Amino acid sequence: MSKKNIVIWLSLALLTLSVIIGWNVFNFSQEKIAIAIVAPLTSEDQTTAAAGESLLKGAQLYIDEINENGGIEGKKLELRVYDDKGEVDEAIEVAKDIVSSSALAVIGHFSIPTSVAAGKIYQAYGIPAITGSATADEVTKWNNWYFRTIFSNKLQGTFIANYINKILEYPRISLVYSSDIYGVKLTEDIEVAFEELGGEIFRKWEIQENSYNLTKDKIVEDLVALKEEGEDPGMIVMATDSEDSSSLLAKIRLHELEFPIFGGNSLGEVSLAHKFANSPQEQNEPGFFTNGVYALAPIIYDISGERGQQFRNRFEERYGYIPGWFAAGYYDAAHAVVAAIEQSFSDEKQLLRDAIAQQDFRESRYLIKEALAKLKSIETTIEAQAQETQFNSQGDPLVPYHVGVFDRGKFISAFTQLELISDVEKVSDFNEQLESGQIIQVGNQYLEKTDIVYVGIDINEVSKIDEKTSSYLLDFYLWFRYQGDVNAENIEFTNYSTERLDSGEKFTLDEPIIEEQQGELNYKVYRIKADFNELFDFRNYPLDSQTLAVRFRHANLTRDKLIYVVDYVGIKDTTTKAILEKWARGKVFDKITDWNVEKISFYPDIMINTSTLGDRRFIDADSEMQYSRFNAVIEIERDFISFSDKNLLPLFFFVVVAYLILFLPFEDISIEAVSGLLLAVVFYHLSLIDALPEGVGYVVALDYAFYIVYTLLALELLILTIGRSNRFHEQKQSIALMKFSRIAFPIILLVSSLLFYWKYV
Secondary structure: HHHHHHHHHHHHHHHHHHHHHHHHHHHHOOOOOOEEEEEEEOOOOHHHHHHHHHHHHHHHHHHHHHOOOOEEEEEEEEEEEOOOOOHHHHHHHHHHHHHHHOOOOOOOOHHHHHHHHHHHHHHHHOOOEEEOOOHHHHHOOOOOOEEEOOOOOOHHHHHHHHHHHHHHOOOEEEEEEEOHHHHHHHHHHHHHHHHOOOEEEEEEEOOOOHHHHHHEEEEHHHHHHHHHHHHOOOEEEEEHHHHHHHHHHHHHHHHOOOOOEOOOOOOOHHHHHOOOOOOOHHHHHHHHOOOEEEEEEOOOOOOOOOHHHHHHHHHHHOOOOEEEEEEEEHHHHHHHHHHHHHHHHHOOOHHHHHHHHHHOOOHHHHHHHHHHHHOOOOOOOOOOOOOOOOOOOOOOOOOOOOOEEEEEEEEEEEOEEEEEEEOOOHHOOOHHHHHHHEEEOOOOOOEEEEEEEEEOOOOEEEEEEEOOOEEEEEEEEEEEEOOOOOOOOOEEOOOOOOHHHHHHOOOOOOOOEEEEEEEEEEEEEEEEEEEEEEEOOOOOOOOEEEEEEEEEEOOOOOOOEEEEEEEEHHOOOOHHHHHHHHHHOOOOOOOOOEEEEEEEEEEEEEEEOOOOOOOOHHHHOOOOEEEEEEEEEEEEOOOOHHHHHHHHHHHHHHHHHEEEEEEEEHHHHOOOHHHHHHHOOOOOOOOHHHOOOOOOOOOOOOOOHHHHHHHHHHHHHHHHHHOOHHHHHHHHHHHHHHHHHHHHHHHHHHHHHHHHHHHHH
């Protein structure tokens, strides 16, 4: 066989191999990864059906975010929706349909009974499931195929008993509970724990499955009688589902009974308040049915970090209402499934990738289950305590309990939280704090009392953005709402003007412009006008976005003592759209016309001081100092059109002139003219870059734009130099050279501009 034929056959073989590989890659990326989600969408119980819609929207939001960013290695995700109507029999049938489908994992079920029943089928047939709402230990305890994204019931009853007795200081409670596994077990735990604390169980009412209304009417009759007799039932604790809770709560409030109420996690959903929104009583007095009602929840948005705030805002912008914890739990459930698949895809053995490509569903499901069990900790909306893996041996994350209270239709943090201590060895003065009651023991865990301070910020004006110093001038109102003698206003702005701090100047708050005692609450308002700093990033300049922020922490108290949270009640609407409309009316941004506001957010986070500052408490405990920091952040984007009009038009003219030069007769073009043009561009480049801080040691986008122009001018100089050489002394050759340059110039400009656009726009 001749060399020519060998080359031909080798080329054909390589081409065939390339087609096969390309086809397989194409097929792999085109097939969707199916994930099932089960929700009680058509439940006869309206509250349950509404919860089903909410959890579906939460999961769908995360799936859509992944698909909008290209999916998982090019494979899109498909969320297949199943409706179990909130009924056990229906859940079993749905589970059978799912295990025979091509779905690789299940998100759901909503309730404890449906999760336990369906879980037996998922375990038998081998498909991983993850719930964002079912809290009973039985869901995951004996089922290694089931996971969850929220806390379990294991310590919920003990926690509630301790909070009511030690924090709210009620010596007596009355219990209302449903006859299902959730109500019976939670009530039993509360009763045992409360009596161990020396408390009294005054009365117990069980809501029977077949006589809901009769039981609730009897409860209200008994409470009315107690009120008339002047008898105190203590704190009424509800261990019921959301539907029973809402209907009983309505009856209690309509009978003008003001007894305090505390509920488990089923009551800690903002949808409880939404249910009453259109009632005449609620229209006349916001929060008529729910004001003052306490409940547990795995997440309360005012205390959650930036990730929780982002989820809340994205959900509200997309669906038009504020989500409760159901939506967050299922957003995280979808996140966990996707993270497990992504981690499996990154494995060197590529077992899951191969199993999916071969449509081996049994193997794919097993590998995803194993990936979930070994899943490294991920950043979730519902913040979990740090541990080696996301889920423990029972499939549960280490999620703390948060106590919330309803206020004017919103579910917000109670003024005292109990924060889980993950390592008592790192707690200073542990024994002393335990004895004083600052730290309390719940089961085999220790929790520390933490004061909550509500913070609100309202910007009056943003001005004087100085790119040289990365500083800006803010004029704003700052207010605090808190209980007790906390001294919440003793704050330290962590991004106060660097120049002023370097000069030794320290920012202190003036006297409050408003100071009131509102019942048990302290309310203080300050007006502040000061320079602040953020580290501006100019890598994309002039297509850059920057952050303007106000950040502060308490001057002395660490996070275990005090947490600043967002005052959603005071701020009212915290979506970017609503705030921008309000601030537009107040002309807040009128003095920064070169910038557009993209996003506004308020959130607390943790500021860590690795130095112990010589404090023996932290030295002895071998721990770092953590402070609660409050952040009000405005993200702005440079108005590129405005910048171009002011600064880039000369560069455009330079390029046009450089190109027009190529149409002059060759002998009329001088190297001096092109060199002069090049020098003009260089000086103009330097004048624009001079607006940036001196410490910017990296190349910015504007530099690359000028590099393109330098390349074009260098091409012209090269052509002129070549054209004047002995090899190009004939006129025809010079003309050909000029024709080449006239074509090459726009091609280089176009390709470079496209690359620039791809990288920065």
